[in-house]
Amino acid sequence: MIDRPVEYPAVDHEVAYLRTEEAPTLQPPGSEIGFRGWLWRNIFASMADYTSAPAAVMSLFMTAITLFTGYAIVWMAWTLLDFTVFSATFTAAEGLKRDACLPNPGACWPFIEAKWYQFMYGFYPPEDVWRVNVCFAVLAAGIGWLIFGPSHRGKVAAFMLFGYPVLAYVLLNGMPVEDNGDLGHIFSGVWFPAIVAAVLFAGWWLADAGRLGDVGSAFAPVLLMGVIVVAIFAVLPLVTMAIDLALGTEVVETNKWGGLTVTLVVAIAGIVVSLPMGMLLALGRRSSAPIIKWSSIIFIEVVRGIPLISVLFFASAMLPYFLEPGVDFNKLLRAMIGVMLFASAYMAEVIRGGLQAMPKGQYEGGMSLGLSYWQQMRLIIMPQALTTVIPGIVNTFIGLFKDTTLVLIISIFDLLGILMATLKDPEWATPTTAYTGYLTIALIYWIFCFGMSRYSVHMERKLDRSHH
Amino acid sequence: MQMTDTTPPNMTISDEKAIEISQMNKWYGSFHVLRDINLTVYRGERIVICGPSGSGKSTMIRCINALEEHQDGTIVVDGTRLTSDLKNIDKIRSEVGMCFQHFNLFPHLTILENCTLAPIWVRKVPKKEAVETAMHYLEKVKIPDQANKYPGQLSGGQQQRVAIARSLCMKPRVMLFDEPTSALDPEMIKEVLDTMIELAEEGMTMLCVTHEMGFARQVANRVIFMDRGQIVEQNEPEAFFNNPQSDRTKLFLSQILGH
Numbered sequence: 254m255i256d257r258p259v260e261y262p263a264v265d266h267e268v269a270y271l272r273t274e275e276a277p278t279l280q281p282p283g284s285e286i287g288f289r290g291w292l293w294r295n296i297f298a299s300m301a302d303y304t305s306a307p308a309a310v311m312s313l314f315m316t317a318i319t320l321f322t323g324y325a326i327v328w329m330a331w332t333l334l335d336f337t338v339f340s341a342t343f344t345a346a347e348g349l350k351r352d353a354c355l356p357n358p359g360a361c362w363p364f365i366e367a368k369w370y371q372f373m374y375g376f377y378p379p380e381d382v383w384r385v386n387v388c389f390a391v392l393a394a395g396i397g398w399l400i401f402g403p404s405h406r407g408k409v410a411a412f413m414l415f416g417y418p419v420l421a422y423v424l425l426n427g428m429p430v431e432d433n434g435d436l437g438h439i440f441s442g443v444w445f446p447a448i449v450a451a452v453l454f455a456g457w458w459l460a461d462a463g464r465l466g467d468v469g470s471a472f473a474p475v476l477l478m479g480v481i482v483v484a485i486f487a488v489l490p491l492v493t494m495a496i497d498l499a500l501g502t503e504v505v506e507t508n509k510w511g512g513l514t515v516t517l518v519v520a521i522a523g524i525v526v527s528l529p530m531g532m533l534l535a536l537g538r539r540s541s542a543p544i545i546k547w548s549s550i551i552f553i554e555v556v557r558g559i560p561l562i563s564v565l566f567f568a569s570a571m572l573p574y575f576l577e578p579g580v581d582f583n584k585l586l587r588a589m590i591g592v593m594l595f596a597s598a599y600m601a602e603v604i605r606g607g608l609q610a611m612p613k614g615q616y617e618g619g620m621s622l623g624l625s626y627w628q629q630m631r632l633i634i635m636p637q638a639l640t641t642v643i644p645g646i647v648n649t650f651i652g653l654f655k656d657t658t659l660v661l662i663i664s665i666f667d668l669l670g671i672l673m674a675t676l677k678d679p680e681w682a683t684p685t686t687a688y689t690g691y692l693t694i695a696l697i698y699w700i701f702c703f704g705m706s707r708y709s710v711h712m713e714r715k716l717d718r719s720h721h
Numbered sequence: 722m723q724m725t726d727t728t729p730p731n732m733t734i735s736d737e738k739a740i741e742i743s744q745m746n747k748w749y750g751s752f753h754v755l756r757d758i759n760l761t762v763y764r765g766e767r768i769v770i771c772g773p774s775g776s777g778k779s780t781m782i783r784c785i786n787a788l789e790e791h792q793d794g795t796i797v798v799d800g801t802r803l804t805s806d807l808k809n810i811d812k813i814r815s816e817v818g819m820c821f822q823h824f825n826l827f828p829h830l831t832i833l834e835n836c837t838l839a840p841i842w843v844r845k846v847p848k849k850e851a852v853e854t855a856m857h858y859l860e861k862v863k864i865p866d867q868a869n870k871y872p873g874q875l876s877g878g879q880q881q882r883v884a885i886a887r888s889l890c891m892k893p894r895v896m897l898f899d900e901p902t903s904a905l906d907p908e909m910i911k912e913v914l915d916t917m918i919e920l921a922e923e924g925m926t927m928l929c930v931t932h933e934m935g936f937a938r939q940v941a942n943r944v945i946f947m948d949r950g951q952i953v954e955q956n957e958p959e960a961f962f963n964n965p966q967s968d969r970t971k972l973f974l975s976q977i978l979g980h
Binding site for chain 1 (some may be wrong): 786787788807811812814815817818819821823824825826827828829838839842843871872873887888891
């Protein structure tokens with residue numbers, strides 16, 4: 254098909270070649286493998302070239318940098334070790350308090366020991382603290398199961414997402430069932446959730462049989478979850494009544510909650526609500542229906558455009574002016590709603606990023622098989638989009654976890670708030686009390702955030718299907 | 722290559738209309754991509770659609786299962802008229818299988834799960850039965866041993882055969898192929914074409930957009946040439962390749978066959 258002649262230059266050396274024997278497979282050179290290879294690649298590669306004057310100057314410069322950073326690391330480690338161990342006070346005799354710590358220039362650990370209860374539980378009544386501990390234990394067991402559990406992970410995850418919040422509410426807050434031993438209260442608390450559960454169950458039964466169309470069948474499992482949650486709500490008053498009669502538990506008002514308990518309650522509520530809300534908002538923002546699209550956009554942009562702290566402050570300081578005198582809206586609940594809305598808006602944008610990254614072919618593959626929109630989203634698009642944005646999701650979770658400290662602005666004593674309150678205790682006033690306290694709190698935050706980070710790495714590896 | 726000699730007994734064409742497209746027009750914005758398309762496909766037909774890129778051939782077959790919307794004219798698939806009613810669209814999509822250039826397998830699901838997903842969720846087939854059907858079709862495309870792998874672990878040719886099996890699991894009455902071999906390495910084209918030939922020999926109604934002219938000669942009972950959004954010429958393969966009528970067809974054939 255070429256219409257003009259091309260003259261290629263002649264080649265005057267031998268071009269023909271034929272391999273007659275297989276080339277051997279060899280080990281890599283010693284500078285690439287083992288400890289020697291590691292040392293060479295990581296330490297000496299930049300500082301061992303003395304073949305020319307400029308290279309030698311550069312190598313000496315690199316040696317100096319290596320020595321200096323080595324010194325800086327050792328110095329920082331030593332200072333920290335000195336503060337926390339060698340110059341620290343570990344025990345205080347009965348009643349000695351600050352006087353035990355004053356002679357030493359290091360950390361005042363007895364302060365942490367004395368205030369540990371408050372760091373964990375705030376002002377939660379000690380006789381009821383087992384309820385918080387049960388909550389923590391179930392949480393730890395659930396997360397442990399999700400990471401290491403051999404089977405039934407889906408069911409455990411469903412319980413942690415839907416059942417656990419209910420359990421946590423009932424345990425932490427207590428249900429007001431012991432009103433003068435009036436059993437009528439208890440049963441009036443049972444019938445409503447029982448009816449809702451029955452309606453949801455009927456819905457699930459129809460949807461599972463395919464009688465509510467594609468939307469129904471895609472959401473049948475969600476309805477079943479709803480049945481379980483509401484059923485738990487219906488049954489739990491009876492359970493708490495039993496606990497109540499056996500152990501004499503009472504309602505613990507949220508203003509007594511504090512410390513790590515509040516931090517975890519606010520953070521977990523935000524995490525559990527923001528993920529599904531974020532998914533719906535992300536889908537909404539990409540919807541072709543203008544009303545859904547624009548309401549999603551407006552929600553996301555408005556919420557993202559306001560600082561969380563101003564909303565919390567508004568809720569705390571301004572809301573009473575707008576409400577009838579005497580109407581009280583639980584302060585912790587207000588803060589939690591604020592955090593949930595914020596996290597949802599951020600989460601929506603993270604998830605939208607994942608949806609954006611999905612190739613069009615995945616939608617078409619699903620469509621060509623006759624899957625409905627909701628089936629495509631639930632079975633094909635969301636699982637992949639969420640996997641893609643795990644780093645972004647966990648990033649949002651970590652940010653949310655630390656942003657919960659902002660609730661101290663409306664005098665809710667979260668972990669940081671409670672520390673600042675305990676620091677005012679004159680009996681423990683020493684020059685190092687604050688450093689000890691902040692170091693401890695920072696370590697607690699770091700453990701949780703690092704845990705989330707590792708969990709995200711674990712999930713990324715587990716869900717990786719690229720196999721390259 | 723005489724059709725009468727090579728035609729297996731199943732490859733018979735009935736009078737029943739599988740697809741009927743009449744006076745269909747489609748626009749992208751103000752650009753008129755498909756112009757006055759009229760095409761009747763009878764059950765058992767094997768149609769190859771060719772034409773230069775941008776001629777609208779992919780768009781046309783994607784209109785048949787409503788991956789693309791048409792603005793004018795009618796499309797009737799298996800007696801169901803394609804309207805904007807979602808029920809009709811889902812029904813047609815579950816009756817019409819489609820294979821894509823880039824396979825469009827679901828990478829987060831195993832091969833077996835890819836094949837059982839739609840039967841379970843769309844046809845409401847019990848899981849056990851869906852797995853049996855899926856294994857049957859995976860054996861047919863000769864990769865039953867890969868059932869528990871993920872698409873990313875398979876070669877391109879294997880992935881395309883899985884895509885064919887995945888469509889077959891829905892027991893479709895028509896199969897659409899949108900350039901199924903264009904993204905494959907040369908060594909893998911044959912295994913996919915062999916699968917398609919086998920399918921044709923079993924009497925499947927097929928519409929293939931492809932540049933594999935050998936396949937067209939061997940399998941098709943009709944070749945359609947499209948250019949600039951119109952059907953320019955159609956004929957039996959022998960006549961189409963040996964005696965093209967329009968200048969555009971002649972030019973196209975000389976370009977793809979003339980190395």
